Amino acid sequence: MNKILIASIARALMLAxxxxxxxxxxxxxxxxxxxxxxxxxxxxxxDMLDSLILNRTPHIRLYNEVKPTKIxxxxxxxxxxxxxxxxESIKPNGGRLEIYNNASIINDLKEDKRVLGIAxxxxxxxxxxxxxxxxxxxxxxxxxxxxxxxxxxxxxIVSGNYLDLKTIPNSIILGKAxxxxxxxxxxxxxxxxxxxxxxxxxxxVGYYQSGLQEIDKVQSYCxxxxxxxxxxxxxxxxTDIQVKLHDLNKxxxxxxEYRKLFDVDAIDIQTANAQFETGxxxxxxxxxxxxxxxxxxxxxxxxNILNMMIFEKMDSIAILKATGFSGRExxxxxxxxxxxxxxxxxxxxxxxxxxxxxxxxxxxxxTPAIPNVTTFPISYDPKYYFIGTIFSVLTTYFAAFFPAxxxxxxxxxxxxxxx
Amino acid sequence: MxxxxxxxxxxxxxxxxxxxxxxxxxxxxxxxxxxxxVSVIGKSGCGKSTLLYILSTMDTDxxxxxxxxxxxxxxxxxxxxxxVRNEKIGFVFQFHYLLNEFNxxxxxxxxxxxLGKYSNEEIEHRAIEKLKILGIENEALxxxxxxxxxxxxxxxxxxxxxxxxxxxxxxxxTGNLDKKNSQIVFDVFRELTHEAKQTxxxxxxxxxxxxxxxxxxxxxxxxxxxx
Numbered sequence: 171m172n173k174i175l176i177a178s179i180a181r182a183l184m185l186a187x188x189x190x191x192x193x194x195x196x197x198x199x200x201x202x203x204x205x206x207x208x209x210x211x212x213x214x215x216x217d218m219l220d221s222l223i224l225n226r227t228p229h230i231r232l233y234n235e236v237k238p239t240k241i242x243x244x245x246x247x248x249x250x251x252x253x254x255x256x257x258e259s260i261k262p263n264g265g266r267l268e269i270y271n272n273a274s275i276i277n278d279l280k281e282d283k284r285v286l287g288i289a290x291x292x293x294x295x296x297x298x299x300x301x302x303x304x305x306x307x308x309x310x311x312x313x314x315x316x317x318x319x320x321x322x323x324x325x326x327i328v329s330g331n332y333l334d335l336k337t338i339p340n341s342i343i344l345g346k347a348x349x350x351x352x353x354x355x356x357x358x359x360x361x362x363x364x365x366x367x368x369x370x371x372x373x374x375v376g377y378y379q380s381g382l383q384e385i386d387k388v389q390s391y392c393x394x395x396x397x398x399x400x401x402x403x404x405x406x407x408x409t410d411i412q413v414k415l416h417d418l419n420k421x422x423x424x425x426x427e428y429r430k431l432f433d434v435d436a437i438d439i440q441t442a443n444a445q446f447e448t449g450x451x452x453x454x455x456x457x458x459x460x461x462x463x464x465x466x467x468x469x470x471x472x473x474n475i476l477n478m479m480i481f482e483k484m485d486s487i488a489i490l491k492a493t494g495f496s497g498r499e500x501x502x503x504x505x506x507x508x509x510x511x512x513x514x515x516x517x518x519x520x521x522x523x524x525x526x527x528x529x530x531x532x533x534x535x536x537t538p539a540i541p542n543v544t545t546f547p548i549s550y551d552p553k554y555y556f557i558g559t560i561f562s563v564l565t566t567y568f569a570a571f572f573p574a575x576x577x578x579x580x581x582x583x584x585x586x587x588x589x
Numbered sequence: 590m591x592x593x594x595x596x597x598x599x600x601x602x603x604x605x606x607x608x609x610x611x612x613x614x615x616x617x618x619x620x621x622x623x624x625x626x627v628s629v630i631g632k633s634g635c636g637k638s639t640l641l642y643i644l645s646t647m648d649t650d651x652x653x654x655x656x657x658x659x660x661x662x663x664x665x666x667x668x669x670x671x672x673v674r675n676e677k678i679g680f681v682f683q684f685h686y687l688l689n690e691f692n693x694x695x696x697x698x699x700x701x702x703x704l705g706k707y708s709n710e711e712i713e714h715r716a717i718e719k720l721k722i723l724g725i726e727n728e729a730l731x732x733x734x735x736x737x738x739x740x741x742x743x744x745x746x747x748x749x750x751x752x753x754x755x756x757x758x759x760x761x762x763t764g765n766l767d768k769k770n771s772q773i774v775f776d777v778f779r780e781l782t783h784e785a786k787q788t789x790x791x792x793x794x795x796x797x798x799x800x801x802x803x804x805x806x807x808x809x810x811x812x813x814x815x816x
Binding site for chain 2: 172175179182183185186485486488489490491492493494495496497498499581582583586587
């Protein structure tokens with residue numbers, strides 16, 4: 171009852187000054203529009219860059235690092251258990267890049283409920299022979315189907331068909347930059363030299379482009395079988411097992427678990443790509459800072475308009491207080507006006523923000539570095555709309571709070587006697 | 590005089606502190622009974638308005654005791670005093686203080702809606718009744734700025750009456766009006782005391798107006814010199 175009355179008074183005061191109210195609301199609309207668009211754009215960009223790296227990176231990679239053994243024979247000797255044993259000039263014993271018993275590890279992983287999928291891999295250091303010069307390169311032996319399912323491999327194949335890797339023996343998908351250097355067309359046969367010195371001829375069936383020039387200059391793909399042949403290994407030879415999880419955030423703990431369980435090295439995505447997380451969070455931080463600054467500016471607009479309104483409506487406030495409205499109720503009236511401006515302006519801000527996002531989303535954006543992106547990236551995460559709403563109400567509340575407090579403190583005697 | 594005491598002022602004093610400490614009211618003691626028509630007169634600066642605002646509960650900076658309807662106003666909080674004003678006191682000022690955002694009817698209804706004792710329809714009905722008493726029911730749907738000065742003041746009186754207050758306080762209610770309108774306002778007050786047994790306390794500097802009231806309290810230099 172009383173609430174309706176207070177709201178109706180707030181409404182009347184607002185309508186009496188509807189132009190100023192509208193200007194204040196437009197200020198909020200503008201800042202919320204920019205806030206939402208900026209964050210959507212920035213995070214769209216973040217997601218795109220992240221997917222460029224993170225989606226192509228296994229959540230956990232199991233491998234064997236070339237490194238010296240931690241436990242040296244002397245540590246196992248009973249006579250020296252209690253002593254500090256210093257062994258100098260330890261060297262890795264090498265040749266243990268292979269993951270032993272990988273078939274049973276793969277079976278175990280397939281049964282793990284947290285695992286979305288796995289893709290085995292072999293990495294082999296090679297030289298691409300171009301005439302008289304050799305270019306260093308890395309050949310990844312992959313299972314093309316598994317690779318595509320988990321890491322959208324085909325997105326990065328700019329020409330050719332990735333399945334040819336499996337069907338055509340001794341085939342290779344070359345990195346685009348490497349192919350450009352070697353002037354290798356699809357269908358050409360190129361020659362490579364393996365680390366062991368063997369020369370092998372491979373048929374080019376496609377180009378791969380990740381968007382990262384440094385990678386494209388070096389990286390090429392063959393099937394697992396071809397790579398095993400290349401290295402002169404048996405068909406059980408696997409150097410990497412890539413694991414994709416359902417929940418990316420659990421990667422560090424699961425990696426730790428696998429490290430112990432399978433006695434291999436395991437690296438999680440967070441550790442391997444710490445710099446991307448940092449970049450993303452700083453970009454978000456900057457867009458939040460800009461968005462909030464805009465809102466605060468809009469807040470000052472509301473503050474000014476309410477202050478003016480209170481100055482003009484001194485008489486009305488005085489008589490409301492004289493006829494029985496308490497200071498608190500007067501305060502609520504003005505806070506209501508502020509919050510209404512916030513909600514009204516914020517609502518349109520969300521709509522305009524969304525519209526602007528759609529427009530940006532449809533603007534063409536072609537970059538040779540990222541082949542599968544044709545328009546500007548936008549994130550439509552409802553989170554930003556939610557945060558925008560919360561902030562618009564909060565800033566307008568605080569912008570209204572101080573003028574409202576002033577209104578509640580108005581002494582009707584001073585106003586009425588002053589006439 | 591056996592009727593009940595509506596308002597009682599016991600030894601009320603007040604100081605102004607700015608710029609220097611001056612005592613503007615000296616131990617004011619008097620009481621007003623039900624259905625009395627009392628006027629307070631005195632020269633400009635004698636403290637009559639100051640006294641009225643203390644009696645109205647809007648000014649709380651005083652010494653002494655104020656009883657309205659037998660209840661002490663001491664130690665009441667701001668919101669409680671607001672409630673007392675809403676329920677028990679009607680105000681008519683020199684200026685009408687109507688809200689231009691609302692029409693006449695709504696202006697009259699406002700304190701009633703605030704009190705919330707009756708339903709909206711009932712308050713509207715009562716407001717029209719009050720406007721009828723003051724002979725301006727035809728202006729009910731106009732905005733205050735479309736009315737003449739005299740009409741506005743009558744709307745203000747209707748607003749003061751809406752909650753059937755135990756006392757109506759007026760600060761120079763005819764101060765801004767011409768002779769004819771002053772007479773109308775006075776007649777309205779007169780009628781209210783006679784027919785509705787309404788208690789009235791009017792501060793005025795118009796001796797002619799005061800002469801026609803039931804009782805005159807005359808003030809000088811912050812003291813009552815005649816009552």
